[in-house]
């Protein structure tokens with residue numbers, strides 16, 4: 116978007132794609148919390164941004180006033196065609212009550228701790244295989260050659276798609292994840308080969324059911340009826356879109372932190388029992404996900420005159436830095452004992468993949484630091500961050516130290 | 518003292534059973550459940566408080582045993 120003007124005041128004209136926000140949003144949010152806890156912008160057809168934990172929490176839990184029919188901020192105000200209510204494009208993330216709970220309960224069992232924890236050995240083997248690929252290299256792009264490749268390979272396995280298709284699958288997933296911001300027509304075009312591949316996989320699973328997520332979805336029922344193939348397909352796409360960029364970003368940001376904080380790295384190497392609490396602090400401090408809501412109808416809320424179909428951006432990462440809720444909120448404390456962070460959201464849309472995300476994040480960091488107990492940023496200026504509602508490093512060249 | 522989870526508030530964030538597996542477990546949907554009747558000793562009270570302080574949904578309550 117070349118015609119965009121730079122932001123002068125984030126309180127009255129914020130833009131989450133502004134380079135300043137993309138590179139380092141934390142000082143912006145801190146400033147907003149102090150002087151304007153609910154920022155506004157006329158961009159995107161009109162949008163609000165609560166910067167405090169209280170504001171984020173109130174909106175996330177209030178499904179009467181706000182709808183999830185669109186959760187990614189588009190170029191302007193949404194039209195009715197953009198909002199296929201009440202189920203939404205990608206249930207359950209785009210669904211509101213009461214349908215939301217039905218669509219959510221359907222997939223929750225597949226992501227509960229027991230089935231997810233069983234994946235640990237495979238994820239560990241995968242991380243090791245990726246590290247073997249770059250063995251001996253002095254500089255490793257930990258985002259492109261490591262973090263990026265873990266989540267899609269895990270989901271490929273969960274869906275029960277052929278192992279030989281791993282590379283192809285990863286390419287496809289990145290098409291989907293990137294296409295999500297494209298205009299409708301281009302998105303449909305990009306989706307064609309993906310749709311063909313998924314349809315073939317679904318048919319293959321219908322012929323040969325087995326113990327995997329695809330078969331689980333094909334057998335799932337709502338009110339005694341099997342799901343339509345489109346629902347199965349939509350849920351698969353949601354799992355890809357929700358599970359890949361996000362986890363990639365969390366692994367990348369954690370390694371970015373360790374590359375610059377040798378004392379934290381050394382503690383994790385020498386006190387592996389810290390890992391469980393450290394993971395929660397990585398998630399708090401570098402929470403990658405921000406999600407949007409739409410205002411259902413004109414309302415005075417958090418002291419602001421909100422209009423029907425104004426956007427409201429839920430800054431879970433900003434809430435995680437609010438000093439009202441977190442002691443020394445702006446400090447990364449690797450053994451922080453009390454940590455009520457909201458990286459996975461709050462309320463009924465709480466991340467379904469949180470058990471999986473935590474497992475991937477923990478194993479990815481454990482294996483990386485086991486292999487490379489010392490590393491640093493190769494060149495600070497080569498690190499780039501994604502733009503948009505998922506934030507994480509997209510290039511992360513690390514120098515491996517002896 | 519007793520620890521209880523309010524099932525209407527819990528969203529299965531999973532912090533309680535990761536911090537205090539001796540006090541909490543999870544159901545098939547991944548929501549938190551209290552093991553046994555939730556009665557706390559002096560030591561497990563500390564642990565229950567820690568789990569409570571980490572539940573993002575504020576779904577954990579420590580109450581007088583009746």
Ligand code: HEM
Nearest residue numbers: 207208357358361362365404406459460464466467468472
């Ligand atoms: C570190 C990694 C991740 C983070 C930080 C994250 C964060 C989030 C957040 C904040 C939400 C709430 C969205 C909202 O309120 O509108 C959410 C929802 C969701 N996430 Fe994740 N996520 C991660 C990984 C995953 C993974 C690995 C999967 C699955 C494979 C997944 C699947 C979902 C689904 C299906 C929802 C929708 C739940 C609903 O609407 O009921 N996520 N995630």
Ligand code: SF4
Nearest residue numbers: 527530531533549572
């Ligand atoms: S930590 Fe809270 S929300 Fe999470 S499972 Fe336990 S009680 Fe439920």
